[in-house]
Amino acid sequence: PRAAAGRARCSSAPLCFHLDSALVGALIGRGGTKIKELENCSGSRIKVTRGAYEAEVKIFGSIDEQNKAKMLIDNVITSSGQSYIRGGREKGETLDIIKPENNPKKPVIDWAALRENRAKYESMKWAGLPPIEKNFYKESSRTASMSQEEVELWRKENNDITCDDLKEGEKRCVPNPVRKFEDVFEHYPDIMANIRKVGFQKPTPIQSQAWPIILQGIDLIGIAQTGTGKTLAYLMPGFIHLTSQPISKEQRGGPGMLILAPTRELALQVEAECSKYAYKGIESICIYGGADRKGQIDMVTKGVDIVIATPGRLNDLQMNNFINLKSITYLANEADRMLDMGFEPQIMKILIDVRPDRQTVMTSATWPDGVRRLAKSYLKNPMIVYVGTLDLAAVNTVQQKVIVIPEEEKRTFMRSFINSMKPKDKVIIFVGKKLTADDLASDFGIQGIPVQSLHGNREQCDREQALDDFKKGKVRILVATDLASRGLDVHDITHVFNFDFPRNIEEYVHRVGRTGRAGRTGEAVTLVTSKDWRFAPKLIDILERANQV
Known part of the structure; x- marks a missing residue:
């Protein structure tokens, strides 16, 4: 080379x-x-x-x-x-x-x-870049015939969807939501076949409103709680965008779609979704630190359509000219945790080499100031769709319990909680430090209780094994740091136990969102000590919004 x-x-x-x-x-x-x-x-x-x-x-x-x-x-x-x-x-x-x-x-x-x-x-x-097509939306007669009253009522009944056009100057008309998969994908039989195979009945609220916007080629910010189908909200239109460009894959000279994720776990889950809904032979690769760098380089240089990456490793391959980002025409960013994990500089470096007329979709479970600033810096005239409350998506499907307790009694309380679990229950115990995670996992091991732990100091293969054991039910207790509180896609988690209070209130929302997913109910137990009092007002606010005070 x-x-x-x-x-x-x-x-x-x-x-x-x-x-x-x-x-x-x-x-x-x-x-x-x-x-x-x-x-x-x-x-x-x-x-x-x-x-x-x-x-x-x-x-x-x-x-x-x-x-x-x-x-x-x-x-x-x-x-x-x-x-x-x-x-x-x-x-x-x-x-x-x-x-x-x-x-x-x-x-x-x-x-x-x-x-x-x-x-x-x-x-x-x-100069000299190939043309790019973005608008592939054909509105169905059912969707077009909805009156304004019908649209507003439907949005209200579907988790209170709110939409806005953030373009300065003259506002565009926000498209009507789609109520059935056929309303948006009837011209794409392969996608419809995949949806039927998986057994979905109807689009989730974020999907129903996001798909018409993205398929029109408009940049989108999607705010919705975890477990609401945000990944498919940008993946399905991405497949259509990728396979409908005026130039062939060979002429493109590199990947056409880039998905940025903050953690390896979330990146791997997005890749699993890509494979699950495989469309027209689209090939994807997952690039993240801690895995075989040479193998990733070999895959990228052979040619793929979709790159799913954590910013650090992608930045490394970009700076060493192993990957061509100029061919990217569709960019999706799972913004959760990007800022508090310090990835903003790497994202900005990555975007230097991605064409400015691309289409961009950003998803998040929360909409704090930092995420707003990030969105403003690299989306062009976006629309925003948020499901539930705007600032913090209070998780209404989760019963939230707050226990005020002295620090020295936390372990005793946790043990009694674990002893009260039913055989089918599955719990994530969140802690603030890696050392605490290892310490609690060791305690459980000594008591003969099967457990796994998940944190940044564990080898990648051990982390993947821990997740696999937890998903398959080999262990029903996972002790984790906040690394795992993003994108951890395990549908049957019944409980979240916050052994240590999180660093900020957004993190609380993300942790709690690990349970009560995909229409199920869940329970979150949070231990609060005297050192956590500064979070009390915001915590009370969340509980009030969820009608749980």
Whole structure:
């Protein structure tokens, strides 16, 4: 691959310019770290030849890689307080060259010029991309004939669906919801066959309102509690989008659909849904840290249609040029936990290489300020659909019990709770620390109670085994940190036991949402100690909304 990369780089003449020798140190960095970072980020090779007064800089690679490297070098020099004076490409094009100012004052940054250069680079970067189709919706006569009163009543009766158009200026008409699968997929017999095979009776509230919007090519924010079918809300339209593009898979030159998930567990579950509803031979791959990197690279380079990834590992493959993201036309992001797990910088880096005219769908169980900011930064004129209350989807199918207790009595209470469980009950015990998870699991083991634990310090194979044992009922108790409180798709969990109170109230909603899924009822028991009092007002608010105070 290195040889092939080398040949590709030679296909474009190197970008050449000169800079004052005094600036070479800033460009190269200590031990060559800065220049290596610039090469990794741009995919180019940078050669610096130092002279008595000036150094010659040559950038090898494709035109895109050269321009990206040049822009990064500009930033390094600007941030070091220096400025350019003259230069050019080997073929005679004029470019800037760099020299330190005689004036020790930091130069004024010409923001207008920087913005203009950025716009030029952006237009060059996306020039020549194939066309993209987004609108595939054919409204059925049943859906079109719904009156405004019928629409409003139906939304009210289906978990109080609320919709809004977030486009600035003139608002668009939010499409009517679909009440039957045939209303939206009657022209796609393969999808209808899959739905019948699984045995679904009708769309869930989020699906009924999201599908008409997404299939029209409009960006969407979907807010609904866990276990309400959010994954299929974006997967089904994604399949149609992918197989209806004007160019073939071979011409596309890379994956067409990207799904970002915060944890390995959620990424694997989305992949399982992709496989379950396999459509027209679409191939998917799951990319996440802690698994075989080489195997993932081999799969990606062979060619797949859908990439389901955690941001860290995808960022790694992107920066090392193992994956082409320019071919992505449909992006879905499971936003839950992305922010509090610190993935925002990686997401922004990923989006640099995804075409700006893509279609984007973002789902979440909550709608706090951070998620709103993230949505605003990378969705274009979206519509929003939220099911239930907007700020926190209070889980109405779960009976929530709050026990005020001293810290030292928590274990005794938990043991009596476990002893009172019925043979068919299944519980997740949530704890705040990995050490506590291991400690409680060890205690259960000593008592001869079958148990599994799930947290970030366990090997990936052990985590997958723990989940599998819990799903299949080999163990009926799972001790977990909040890592597991997103996307853990086990339908028959009867109880959630919050041994430690979560870090914030959103996390509480997500934990509680592990039970009461897919139309079932569930019970959540939360232990509250004196150190958790600061959460009391928001907790009371949630209980009031669920009519449980």
